[in-house]
Amino acid sequence: MELDDHDRKILRLLQANADQTVQELADAVGLSATPVNRRIRRMEEAGLIRGRVxxxxxxxxxxxATLFIFVKTSRHDADWLERFSRGVARLPEVIEFYRMSGEVDYLIxxxxxEIADYDAFYKKLIAIAPxxxxxASFAMEAIKNTTELPV
Structure with missing residues (x-):
């Protein structure tokens, strides 16, 4: 999707505060409300704006407690991957889940x-698939934690 400067500014503003009205966005971007609304709708329809939370x-x-779990496996077949991916995604404690390159296969x-609660999570995790x-490592401090992407 081709973005111009107005689109980028709208995206930056929405990432900072999605509660802004179309008129507030229009005032900040320097356009009227109708074209701003049209641009937002176009970006939503294209899947660039996936939702507002x-x-x-x-x-x-x-x-x-925020923990990062590093998983290695000797299994890489489709059935195992489906079982593991589905099982981990269902765990409510999981807030991010990645298949990785390099020495670690998955990062969760x-x-x-509390950190002490990790043992119960660990037992649920290893029950999903071999x-x-x-x-695991735990974060001592969140130095930067943002949902805003560079636009």
């Missing part, structure tokens, strides 16, 4: 109330 404070929910980011190695 409320960002919730993780610690405010009592989820004080989870949020838990794994060769699972290790």
């Amino acid at each position: 409320a960002l919730i404070d993780q610690e405010g929910l009592g989820l004080r 980011k989870i949020a838990l109330p 794994l060769s190695d699972v290790s």
